[in-house]
Amino acid sequence: MRVRAKRALALCGLALFPVMSMADWTMNMSPGVTQTSNDIYGLHMTILWICVVIGVVVFGVMFWSIFAHRKSRGHKPANFHENTTVEVLWTIIPLVILVAMAIPATVTLIDMYDTTEADVDIKITGYQWKWKYDYLDDEFGYFSSLSTPRDQINNRQTKGENYLLEVDNPLVVPVGQKVRLLMTANDVIHSWWVPEFGLKKDAIPGFINEAWIRVDTPGTYRGQCTELCGKDHGFMPIVVEAVPQAEYQTWIGEQRAAAEKEKELTQKEWTMAELMERGEKSYQSTCAACHQADGSGLPPSFPALRGSAIAVGDIAGHIDIVVNGKRGTAMQAFGEQLNEADIAAIITYERNAWGNNVGDMVTPKEIFDYKIQQQQ
């Protein structure tokens, strides 16, 4: 019996080992890498110590009473029940402490709200469940979504070092420059938080919130969405790469060139096989969170696409719902989010995957024409 128990324990330990070995016992806030986060850390430690001191004094008196003034030690109760001096004193003293605390907090807050004179402007848009970063000065943008494989989440694979805190395309910012972040959302409220920057701001549909960062140390910084935004709220991390100015400029150049290339994709002649291949990739990153990798969906909120009336029906209806979304539901208007090539590829894929075999295909040009026609 004992041997078996030991063996079970060892097995448990072994199963837990990879997790335990990577975990740590961090107990406090990180001071972070920006001036703001350092200021916040200072405020946090000050107020924490004030609380500790008050706690020690108040609970000290209480525990001393509990120890000394107990019936079992024969202590006879006193009968006082009022003392104006004491009561005034313990109203005034906390008030003074609070005022002392409020002053540095006010200074920090006003500094955090000063978003003027920024060197770089980046628009951050929250989507269910990914982020979009638009570099407003350089006219390109891209989506950033979780890159942790599903198998790690479902415990079929050993979890990597940055489990749930890794993305396909990180946000890139230059070090030493004031970067203004303009936040909004496309569907529900999200919140963009990178603890090391001391920055958390809600991304709200219909609003544009402003915030700013200036990162002085190059490096990779990780954060997460902190406003409950639906099913995959826990699966939309944030990764920021802070790189030196020269490297940043090179990266910007590459991104602009890539954006140009993307535009050319619309004019290219596509084959069915190419569309299916691209479609599968784009479907997995854009559509699978709701409609599932095998098209089975999560009815009734997220309908199945396998054998659905739209996916195997009239092609115009299919294009319409993908480009324009469906009002009042979680189905977004992807016409603004994806380029023509991806929309065409996804539609083609949906019509010809998982047993759907309509056999037809849509080309990026047709999507382009459809969009133009809609604008008129």
Next chain:
Amino acid sequence: MSTVADAHTSEHSLEQNHDHHGPAKGWTRWLFTTNHKDIGTMYLIFSFTMFLLGGTMAMVIRAELFQPGLQIVQPEFFNQLTTMHGLIMVFGAVMPAFVGLANWMLPLMIGAPDMALPRMNNWSFWLLPCSFLILVSTLFMDGGGPNFGWTFYAPLSTTYGPPSTTYFIFALHIAGASSIMGAMNVIATILNMRAPGMTLMKMPLFVWTWLITAFLLLAVMPVLAGVLTMMLMDINFGTSFFDASGGGDPVLFQHIFWFFGHPEVYIMILPAFGAISHIVPAFSRKPLFGHASMVYATCAIALLSFLVWAHHMFTVGIPVAGQLFFMYATLLIAVPTGVKVFNWVATMFRGSMTFEAPMLFAIAFIILFTVGGFSGLMLAIAPADFQYHDTYFVVAHFHYVLVPGAIFGIFASAYFWLPKWTGYMYDETLAKTHFWLSFVGMNLAFFPMHFLGLAGMPRRIPDYALQFADFNMVSSIGAFLFGATQLLFLFIVVKCARGGGEPAAANPWDGAEGLEWTVPSPAPYHTFSTPPEVR
């Protein structure tokens, strides 16, 4: 006070001659009862049932969070669990428990024969099971139950909510109506039915805190009803109160919700303040220090609670002036709250203390509620809140004010008044075991959450990064211990109610004072048919 007791005993023996003065026979007694004691009992049983249901959900949540990765539930259902856990604990467990205590104790404390509006009292209770039947049934509906958090922020709860959201709205409307009726009844009872000689400033603190709570309820439950109705319109009738694409404003939802929500958190704690203010003097054998300043402090807290709602919204991007106003107002609440804690400590100071279960829970209440108050103070510092907001630090904070705050307050009250309700003493050894296991389990469950939040773990996530694994496991173990321990409470109460202890005297506690201890234990079905005289 002895004359009061005598007058009452003779009046009581008179009563027993009339059969129709006792409780009705059979189950209709409970359906049709207008007796404040019966209704109080039903509220307390309902509340404990909901506590176990909401607690079971918490156990599943902690089991899922025991290790990183998805093991037990999928994210969709996880979100339903966190939402339902919050809604059930707030509206089903804590609030009804305090209404139950109010029903039982307010008439006894002010020397009234019953609540002022007995039929409405029955109605406001029976609305609750209806409301929660509807709410819980949404879990079995197509698309599942509410999955947008107990704060149901729009547009996640409107445009993006599951089809069952309309049922959720209906259920909360009914619960709100029940609360409003309960509050009206409390106000009418306290203002009109006090025994001759009991002036407002002579009222016991539990009565005072409930009077203030009732006014808070009257003020904010209609606001909740308003926001729910706006949601209903957005979902079903094509309006766009909270839909930006139709010209609406998602932030408006949060302003209205927290205008209700912040006073709501005081609704859940003020009655506990009152009960603790009875228990600490009783077991210190010394009068409450600063009775008047306790009353003023409670009033100050209640008034300030209307001016701080946006501290829940520091990250939504309100202008810096607003941010500063709400930070200062929030810091200000620490002053009257501090006064209360200092008064309790001063009451214990130079007393003659014993440590029966009610006192243990009361002392734990004072310490741990203060810990929750400290983290509240930290959260009030707006710049620091950017780091704490929506992380496990907040989860730790509000569980510290609600579990060892509201819930320990309820346990303390239950043990304190059980002898009066049942006529028997509860099993002290078991009750102390219940206390220590709860105390250890609760701290093990919730204290590590502070560390998790500071280390950067967001709340309301079904899975987390690996650096959070250790403390989550500790927290889950603590939660299981705390959860399992509550079955012991059920056993202790059932044992006591079935007469498994010493018969209790009219006043089983050395230092307890007040009219409720002048009637026999168990309190007869009708008490104070003739009002006692208070000098």
